[in-house]
Amino acid sequence: MQSFSENWLPIGLAGYVAGVVAGLLFSRNSRVANYLSFGLGAVAALVSLVACVQGLVGGEALVSQTRQLLPSLTPIIRFSIRLDPLGLFFGVIVSLLGVALSIYSLGYARSFYGHKSVGVFGALFNTLLLATTLVFLAGNAFFFLLAWEIMALSAYCLVSFEHEREDARRGGVLFFVMSHLGTACLALGFLLLFQNANSYEFDSFRALSGQLEPGRRNAAFALFLLGFGLKAGIVPLHIWLPVAHPVAPSNVSALMSGVIIKTGIYGLARVFFEFLGTPPQWWGVTVLTIGVVSAVLGVLYALMEHDLKRLLAYHSIENIGIILMGLGASMMFLQARHPLLATMALIAGLYHTMNHAVFKGLLFLGAGAVLQAAGTRNMEDLGGLIHRMPKTAMCFLLGAVAISALPPLNGFVSEWLTYQALLQGFSVTPGLIRVLFPLSGAMLALTGALAAACFVKAFGITFLAQPRSGHARQAREVSSPMLAGQGLLAAVCVLLGLAPSLFLRVLDPVGRQLAGVAARDHLVTGSGWVLSGVAAGGGTVSTAGMTILALCLCAVPLALWWLLARRARTRIGPSWDCGLKGLTPQMEYTATGFSKPIRMIFKALFRPRREVQREYDFSPYFATTVRFESHVEEIFETRIYRPLNWLVLAVSRRLRALQAGSIQAYLIYIFITLLALLFWTL
Amino acid sequence: MTATLVFILLQTLLLLALAPLITGVIKHWKARLQNRRGPRPWQFYFDLLKYLRKDMVVSEHASWIFTAAPRVVFITSLVAGLMVPMALVPAPLSRFGDALALIGVLALGRFFLALAGLDTATTFGGMGSSREVTLSAIAEPALLLAVFTVAITTGSTDLSHMSLGTQADVWKMLDPAHVMAFAALFIVLLTETGRIPVDNPATHLELTMIHEAMILEYSGRQLALMEWGASIKQLVLMSLLVNVFFPPGIAIEATPAALAAGGLLYLGKLLGLALAVVVVETTNAKLRLFRVPDLLSAAFALATLALLSTFLFQ
Numbered sequence: 004m005q006s007f008s009e010n011w012l013p014i015g016l017a018g019y020v021a022g023v024v025a026g027l028l029f030s031r032n033s034r035v036a037n038y039l040s041f042g043l044g045a046v047a048a049l050v051s052l053v054a055c056v057q058g059l060v061g062g063e064a065l066v067s068q069t070r071q072l073l074p075s076l077t078p079i080i081r082f083s084i085r086l087d088p089l090g091l092f093f094g095v096i097v098s099l100l101g102v103a104l105s106i107y108s109l110g111y112a113r114s115f116y117g118h119k120s121v122g123v124f125g126a127l128f129n130t131l132l133l134a135t136t137l138v139f140l141a142g143n144a145f146f147f148l149l150a151w152e153i154m155a156l157s158a159y160c161l162v163s164f165e166h167e168r169e170d171a172r173r174g175g176v177l178f179f180v181m182s183h184l185g186t187a188c189l190a191l192g193f194l195l196l197f198q199n200a201n202s203y204e205f206d207s208f209r210a211l212s213g214q215l216e217p218g219r220r221n222a223a224f225a226l227f228l229l230g231f232g233l234k235a236g237i238v239p240l241h242i243w244l245p246v247a248h249p250v251a252p253s254n255v256s257a258l259m260s261g262v263i264i265k266t267g268i269y270g271l272a273r274v275f276f277e278f279l280g281t282p283p284q285w286w287g288v289t290v291l292t293i294g295v296v297s298a299v300l301g302v303l304y305a306l307m308e309h310d311l312k313r314l315l316a317y318h319s320i321e322n323i324g325i326i327l328m329g330l331g332a333s334m335m336f337l338q339a340r341h342p343l344l345a346t347m348a349l350i351a352g353l354y355h356t357m358n359h360a361v362f363k364g365l366l367f368l369g370a371g372a373v374l375q376a377a378g379t380r381n382m383e384d385l386g387g388l389i390h391r392m393p394k395t396a397m398c399f400l401l402g403a404v405a406i407s408a409l410p411p412l413n414g415f416v417s418e419w420l421t422y423q424a425l426l427q428g429f430s431v432t433p434g435l436i437r438v439l440f441p442l443s444g445a446m447l448a449l450t451g452a453l454a455a456a457c458f459v460k461a462f463g464i465t466f467l468a469q470p471r472s473g474h475a476r477q478a479r480e481v482s483s484p485m486l487a488g489q490g491l492l493a494a495v496c497v498l499l500g501l502a503p504s505l506f507l508r509v510l511d512p513v514g515r516q517l518a519g520v521a522a523r524d525h526l527v528t529g530s531g532w533v534l535s536g537v538a539a540g541g542g543t544v545s546t547a548g549m550t551i552l553a554l555c556l557c558a559v560p561l562a563l564w565w566l567l568a569r570r571a572r573t574r575i576g577p578s579w580d581c582g583l584k585g586l587t588p589q590m591e592y593t594a595t596g597f598s599k600p601i602r603m604i605f606k607a608l609f610r611p612r613r614e615v616q617r618e619y620d621f622s623p624y625f626a627t628t629v630r631f632e633s634h635v636e637e638i639f640e641t642r643i644y645r646p647l648n649w650l651v652l653a654v655s656r657r658l659r660a661l662q663a664g665s666i667q668a669y670l671i672y673i674f675i676t677l678l679a680l681l682f683w684t685l
Numbered sequence: 686m687t688a689t690l691v692f693i694l695l696q697t698l699l700l701l702a703l704a705p706l707i708t709g710v711i712k713h714w715k716a717r718l719q720n721r722r723g724p725r726p727w728q729f730y731f732d733l734l735k736y737l738r739k740d741m742v743v744s745e746h747a748s749w750i751f752t753a754a755p756r757v758v759f760i761t762s763l764v765a766g767l768m769v770p771m772a773l774v775p776a777p778l779s780r781f782g783d784a785l786a787l788i789g790v791l792a793l794g795r796f797f798l799a800l801a802g803l804d805t806a807t808t809f810g811g812m813g814s815s816r817e818v819t820l821s822a823i824a825e826p827a828l829l830l831a832v833f834t835v836a837i838t839t840g841s842t843d844l845s846h847m848s849l850g851t852q853a854d855v856w857k858m859l860d861p862a863h864v865m866a867f868a869a870l871f872i873v874l875l876t877e878t879g880r881i882p883v884d885n886p887a888t889h890l891e892l893t894m895i896h897e898a899m900i901l902e903y904s905g906r907q908l909a910l911m912e913w914g915a916s917i918k919q920l921v922l923m924s925l926l927v928n929v930f931f932p933p934g935i936a937i938e939a940t941p942a943a944l945a946a947g948g949l950l951y952l953g954k955l956l957g958l959a960l961a962v963v964v965v966e967t968t969n970a971k972l973r974l975f976r977v978p979d980l981l982s983a984a985f986a987l988a989t990l991a992l993l994s995t996f997l998f999q
Binding site: 448456533 | 693697701737740742743744748749756760763767781782783784788790795800803804807812815816824826827833834836842901906910975978985988989992
């Protein structure tokens with residue numbers, strides 16, 4: 004007897020395949036290819052979404068068995084899938100984004116008509132969605148790596164889709180190289196587990212539950228942390244992310260930042276909570292610390308950006324850090340034998356995973372709309388778009404409030420849960436290491452406030468005030484499918500913020516699977532509208548309650564207006580210009596100027612450098628032309644990757660002497676190798 | 686249910702009525718301490734009334750953000766105020782939001798305030814927003830760490846719970862953790878309410894303004910809401926300080942006698958804190974912008990020491 008999700012998920016997957024085929028078949032006719040390919044993608048994603056949610060809420064996932072999706076080729080390579088809570092939860096994320104992004108793409112792909120193959124674009128996009136879904140559902144290490152590779156390759160093709168631009172090619176290659184470094188680490192990690200389990204099935208890894216020699220176990224931890232961490236974009240393995248994500252078409256950027264980097268989080272959760280047994284304390288400390296460092300550095304570098312999409316890409320690093328803080332705290336609680344707290348911290352991290360997918364997807368779609376309407380990602384050339392693109396502006400604002408962790412939207416809820424988990428960590432952890440928890444909390448607060456600062460800048464400079472260029476002045480609102488995609492994600496942001504208890508029903512099975520306890524009853528009180536920390540007498544919060552109260556309090560300003568100012572008139576006038584002849588866009592604050600105080604305060608990190616050239620006639624105070632340049636140093640690139648790069652090149656230059664191209668030399672190598680092997684076997 | 690609603694209504698009225706008085710008293714005392722006559726303590730009520738009745742001039746570049754921001758600032762301050770115990774614990778809305786929610790709600794108001802500064806396309810507005818978000822970001826870790834320290838010693842992030850926890854054990858007021866956390870929060874209070882040495886509420890000198898620069902383009906009833914909102918926010922933060930760190934005397938039951946005593950004591954403690962603010966404002970000069978992070982790092986260091994001392998003295 005197959006359950007609901009086991010019946011319907013394969014139909015969703017088949018829908019993606021149909022989307023791929025339709026895109027390729029009709030690639031001659033852009034319009035048909037667009038509607039068929041992305042239309043099928045949207046339907047397939049919707050079916051998968053319903054199947055995944057039903058599987059989680061209906062409780063089927065907890066008792067699921069491993070099944071074969073396709074007949075196996077050899078006894079080792081089996082196409083087994085398992086619809087367990089963790090996989091289905093990430094399936095919800097990819098399917099939800101799949102629906103919104105496919106709808107958005109219906110409008111977005113129109114810009115490719117005539118000069119790019121929309122059919123191939125749609126086919127690649129559906130392949131990426133399919134492969135990502137399979138990554139989350141795979142139950143066999145080979146099948147997992149196969150899906151992982153298809154995902155990486157289709158993502159590479161999509162990043163470089165506009166290959167006539169040089170930055171797209173460079174971004175693609177960097178992504179390709181880093182992605183395969185990560186895959187190599189994963190393959191080694193799985194081989195380590197195979198040696199003890201004698202099978203590549205995830206079920207047998209699970210049965211192992213960390214019964215390995217300590218050295219081997221720690222090696223597996225390090226390899227998986229590197230491999231999955233690379234995909235997730237943790238500091239210092241993040242350098243590909245701000246290069247590759249912005250150059251992709253915007254719907255692909257949204258998918259990559261929203262979902263693809265979450266495959267790293269999925270892998271970490273799968274391996275650390277299921278395969279490797281109860282983690283030692285230092286694993287948790289490592290993950291928590293990486294989380295803190297990624298969060299703070301991610302947001303600081305984001306503040307220095309004035310390219311809208313690069314700014315968003317750096318924020319992905321920040322949010323991955325926040326997610327890892329939850330995961331790391333959860334690992335420490337598992338070690339300290341507090342399963343309830345471990346579940347709460349895990350739920351905080353996974354809630355943030357979902358939230359980040361939604362609001363980052365939304366923000367990238369907004370950035371894509373701006374890019375299409377105004378033709379630039381450079382914030383210094385934008386401005387005033389709220390008058391020209393009011394709906395996009397509204398959606399972007401909702402996303403900005405959500406990502407800044409401001410109540411009542413979803414970012415606040417998950418960060419609140421993370422704070423509560425960190426706070427509890429102090430009282431249950433022995434030794435001085437407990438100080439790590441409140442200090443991480445303080446760094447999370449810094450991150451949140453800096454993120455708010457960054458989004459005041461991103462929204463304020465892009466959408467408010469006067470347009471700073473002709474392009475921005477001529478921008479028009481984007482097409483209705485693009486608005487629908489954004490609107491859908493914005494609505495989900497509001498829903499996840501106001502009704503967290505609904506979403507906790509989806510998350511609860513995951514907590515039960517990984518940490519062993521159902522926490523929803525501890526986290527929700529007040530008939531589902533109040534969220535509480537798990538400790539008795541701990542803090543409570545109700546975003547819905549706050550919102551209703553705020554709406555009621557709107558009566559106060561209204562009453563004041565009615566009582567006192569009914570007859571007051573409103574006049575439209577120019578802004579105060581200090582007596583000059585009107586304000587020009589040049590007088591507005593720029594994005595670079597806006598973040599200057601932060602640049603000065605953290606100058607030890609940024610090492611800002613600026614060059615000013617003036618040409619003047621009689622006095623330097625009355626310059627005729629001024630050229631200004633400002634740079635910050637990307638410390639990881641200049642201090643780690645550039646020397647490393649140089650070292651690799653130098654070593655390979657040396658090794659080149661071996662490969663001289665003469666057949667005699669190669670024969671000697673073969674001969675020597677044979678001899679060596681002979682001696683070794685003797 | 687009805688009792689809660691009445692309670693919410695009363696605390697809202699108290700917030701609306703008391704906030705301008707505290708602002709006015711600080712202004713009055715400051716003038717006195719500087720040998721000026723200064724405005725009467727209740728002058729701020731008349732100012733608000735005057736603003737509310739005036740016509741408005743709105744910038745031609747402004748969008749709906751400019752109109753929405755004063756309401757958001759005003760209402761978020763009120764919502765935050767309902768989460769803080771004033772004369773009575775628990776606060777009417779302590780169930781809807783704890784200390785973390787309070788910080789978040791105030792941050793939402795600040796977010797819109799900073800956007801409004803950018804909306805009018807003037808340089809001053811952008812300058813004010815940029816400085817405001819920077820300084821509040823640097824102040825945030827100290828604020829949160831201090832709150833965490835108290836939450837750890839009292840076992841909850843709920844503000845009413847914190848207040849009761851301190852009240853149950855009066856000697857806790859002298860706990861070094863509490864004293865240092867209080868000092869850290871006092872510095873944050875000065876920053877968040879735009880006081881000397883961080884910002885000068887009396888200045889209109891363009892290059893040094895922070896808060897005033899953001900609201901430069903406002904007039905009429907929108908200006909009234911902005912000013913009133915800022916005043917309520919100040920009252921909320923001051924109530925948080927006095928009731929979490931010096932709760933004795935606060936009413937636990939809603940009997941008239943207890944409320945009267947609690948209310949009077951609360952007013953007295955507020956005026957004491959206001960006096961401290963006045964003394965600091967009068968005896969210090971405004972810091973250069975890039976000196977302020979040093980002050981806030983000191984606050985962060987104090988909060989860290991407070992945290993470590995809970996660990997050492999437990």
